[in-house]
Amino acid sequence: MYESYFKLTKKPFDLLPNPDFMYLSKSHKRALTYLNYGIKERTGFILLTGEVGSGKTTIIRDLIKKNHERVLLGKIFNTRINSDQLISMINDDFGLPVHGKDKIELLRDLNVFLIEQYAKGSQPTLVIDEAQNLSASLLEEVRLLSNLETDNAKLMQIILVGQPELRKTLARTELLQLRQRISINCHLQPLTRPEVEEYIHHRLDVAGDRSALVFETEALDNIFKYSRGIPRLINIVCDFLMLSACAEGLKKLDGTMVEEIIGELDFENQYWRSASGPDPAPVDSGGAPRAEKDGELASVLLDIRSRLESLEKESTRFNTNLMNDIGNRIKSVQNQVAAYRGETDNSIGEIRSKIESLMEKPGPVVTQPVVPKEEKPNFIRRIFGN
Numbered sequence: 001m002y003e004s005y006f007k008l009t010k011k012p013f014d015l016l017p018n019p020d021f022m023y024l025s026k027s028h029k030r031a032l033t034y035l036n037y038g039i040k041e042r043t044g045f046i047l048l049t050g051e052v053g054s055g056k057t058t059i060i061r062d063l064i065k066k067n068h069e070r071v072l073l074g075k076i077f078n079t080r081i082n083s084d085q086l087i088s089m090i091n092d093d094f095g096l097p098v099h100g101k102d103k104i105e106l107l108r109d110l111n112v113f114l115i116e117q118y119a120k121g122s123q124p125t126l127v128i129d130e131a132q133n134l135s136a137s138l139l140e141e142v143r144l145l146s147n148l149e150t151d152n153a154k155l156m157q158i159i160l161v162g163q164p165e166l167r168k169t170l171a172r173t174e175l176l177q178l179r180q181r182i183s184i185n186c187h188l189q190p191l192t193r194p195e196v197e198e199y200i201h202h203r204l205d206v207a208g209d210r211s212a213l214v215f216e217t218e219a220l221d222n223i224f225k226y227s228r229g230i231p232r233l234i235n236i237v238c239d240f241l242m243l244s245a246c247a248e249g250l251k252k253l254d255g256t257m258v259e260e261i262i263g264e265l266d267f268e269n270q271y272w273r274s275a276s277g278p279d280p281a282p283v284d285s286g287g288a289p290r291a292e293k294d295g296e297l298a299s300v301l302l303d304i305r306s307r308l309e310s311l312e313k314e315s316t317r318f319n320t321n322l323m324n325d326i327g328n329r330i331k332s333v334q335n336q337v338a339a340y341r342g343e344t345d346n347s348i349g350e351i352r353s354k355i356e357s358l359m360e361k362p363g364p365v366v367t368q369p370v371v372p373k374e375e376k377p378n379f380i381r382r383i384f385g386n
Contacts, residue, residue, distance in 0.1 A: 002246035012207035013235040017058040023202045027189035034186045035063055043183035044146055046159045049166055050188030053232025056161050060127055074126045079133040083141050111148050114155035124156045131162035136172055143178040190229030218255025226262050
């Protein structure tokens with residue numbers, strides 16, 4: 001609508017994902033490097049998280065389209081499903097027949113398909129988007145799919161894409177095995193204030209004219225403040241700003257106009273607050289969204305928790321073995337003491353019986369000679385010998 005006014009070839013801030021407008025922030029470049037390595041090396045599980053509108057799905061599609069010709073892509077976008085539906089949707093997206101088949105048949109068909117693709121040199125890759133909606137039991141089902149492998153390689157690459165809540169689900173104790181299989185783990189951070197400015201200029205440049213609309217410094221500050229560096233929200237704000245500038249015949253925007261447009265959109269309530277949820281995270285004094293630091297902290301804490309759980313298991317196993325060994329040794333000593341005590345009691349009992357038996361018999365009357373003091377009595381000699 002406003003393209004002709006600004007002499008642009010296309011809308012620069014369209015909400016539809018368009019790889020032509022892909023802007024690579026520092027966080028996006030790092031994620032691309034990790035993802036590219038994970039897919040090339042067939043590492044198995046890849047985890048990609050980020051806030052709503054941070055560009056997760058777009059970056060996956062662009063990566064595979066540009067760099068991995070032999071990748072056969074399967075996509076799951078509806079994740080509010082059960083176990084049977086999950087397998088059925090995977091097979092259907094890979095072009096396998098699913099009608100009238102039970103779960104066992106579906107798994108067998110999928111395994112045969114993956115082996116065939118491996119023999120052809122193709123690399124089936126499954127992208128599960130909105131994975132934060134999967135229950136712990138369904139995530140365990142996904143883990144079991146990774147057991148489809150040869151001696152040398154995984155038959156299917158699995159990429160879990162989701163919002164930060166996915167990390168909370170994965171931190172659950174029963175999903176330890178799945179966490180340990182995630183080889184590539186990356187989180188898309190919101191754009192910083194300088195990156196927001198670069199992002200806006202980049203999209204205007206791709207649309208035909210970098211200077212079609214001039215954003216004053218205060219205007220850029222306000223866009224960053226209210227969008228928190230989320231690309232989708234930047235697009236929403238800037239699209240309305242360009243429409244308003246066109247209506248008023250402007251080619252330059254100041255901070256006041258941005259405030260007015262955001263007020264008209266009721267931006268805070270519409271895109272950040274929820275009826276029951278807390279207020280959005282504030283921007284810290286350094287100018288970076290606190291959500292950026294929280295995302296990094298969550299990733300570090302998840303790794304620490306996993307390591308602690310592993311150490312705790314090792315410690316428990318060590319302590320259990322040690323206590324069992326000590327218990328066995330104590331029991332052995334107790335058995336030896338009991339045996340020695342039994343032998344001693346038996347010996348004393350035999351001696352007592354012999355003494356009592358001899359004492360009951362009448363002894364010889366001793367007249368002369370008197371027994372010398374150093375000579376032993378007869379009954380003692382009979383018992384103990386000379």
